[in-house]
Amino acid sequence: MSDSGKGESPQGDSGESLPRSGAVRYVIEPLSTRHAVASFRSGAAYLDWYLDTQARRLAAADVSRTFVLVFADAPSDGNVPDGVPIIGYFTLEAGIMPTAFLELPEIQRHAIAELLPGAAAVADGSDPLAIALKELPVVYLACLARDRQYHGKGYGGALLVAALREAAEAATHIGAAGIFLVATEEGARLYRDYGFVAFEDFPRKMFLPMPDVRAFCAALPNVNTV
Numbered sequence: 001m002s003d004s005g006k007g008e009s010p011q012g013d014s015g016e017s018l019p020r021s022g023a024v025r026y027v028i029e030p031l032s033t034r035h036a037v038a039s040f041r042s043g044a045a046y047l048d049w050y051l052d053t054q055a056r057r058l059a060a061a062d063v064s065r066t067f068v069l070v071f072a073d074a075p076s077d078g079n080v081p082d083g084v085p086i087i088g089y090f091t092l093e094a095g096i097m098p099t100a101f102l103e104l105p106e107i108q109r110h111a112i113a114e115l116l117p118g119a120a121a122v123a124d125g126s127d128p129l130a131i132a133l134k135e136l137p138v139v140y141l142a143c144l145a146r147d148r149q150y151h152g153k154g155y156g157g158a159l160l161v162a163a164l165r166e167a168a169e170a171a172t173h174i175g176a177a178g179i180f181l182v183a184t185e186e187g188a189r190l191y192r193d194y195g196f197v198a199f200e201d202f203p204r205k206m207f208l209p210m211p212d213v214r215a216f217c218a219a220l221p222n223v224n225t226v
């Protein structure tokens with residue numbers, strides 16, 4: 001898990017003084033028209049483009065949900081000329097994942113791994129209760145990024161924890177075996193810290209089973225500070 005004790009004396013590259021680590025209060029809220037999407041720069045062009053041009057359209061079409069992390073003292077009315085600055089964001093979608101993940105040793109301790117022999121048992125008729133799962137329903141973490149002026153301050157971890165909480169909540173209403181994502185190199189480091197496991201032949205594809213998501217949510221304090 002990220003060490004929130006790192007990043008002493010944080011100061012944004014833009015020059016503004018920020019409170020010391022552990023004292024910056026933020027809120028997570030659904031993306032809306034009050035947020036400054038065009039000025040967001042994460043260092044990953046696709047993720048900036050997605051936030052600027054796709055996130056609101058896809059949310060309006062019920063395809064995805066995007067949440068932004070903003071300072072808690074950001075103005076709450078529409079009276080901000082350029083929009084409320086976005087520190088970071090993440091996007092969630094309903095998704096599916098290949099069952100090959102169930103063969104990974106890290107997944108074997110979960111109840112879901114017991115479904116794996118289903119295909120063979122269906123094929124040979126040996127287990128009348130077996131179901132042949134070809135894909136698993138999951139929460140798909142489509143995007144996650146912080147603006148690069150907040151590099152190295154722990155906002156990636158704050159965003160990921162918020163995404164875990166949203167996914168755990170969603171999974172109480174609709175079945176989802178875990179969180180699935182395709183990571184960038186930078187992202188893979190963060191996700192590994194939180195226990196995500198990678199496909200052996202495609203290490204950027206990563207998965208965290210829902211019992212682990214719930215365990216993280218129960219263990220992590222809900223303080224909304226970095």
Ligand SMILES: CC(C)(COP(=O)(O)OP(=O)(O)OC[C@H]1O[C@@H](n2cnc3c(N)ncnc32)[C@H](O)[C@@H]1OP(=O)(O)O)[C@@H](O)C(=O)NCCC(=O)NCCS
Binds near residue numbers: 005006187190
């Ligand atoms: C992936 C990402 C969200 C991770 O964010 P992050 O964990 O907050 O880390 P940052 O990238 O801002 O900074 C990394 C550095 O901060 C350090 N760090 C991590 N958590 C920290 C904390 N709580 N306090 C201080 N420093 C911290 C890391 O050790 C790392 O140090 P290093 O550069 O010396 O190795 C971020 O790198 C990002 O937005 N990248 C661009 C978009 C992207 O690739 N997104 C992932 C899509 S799958």
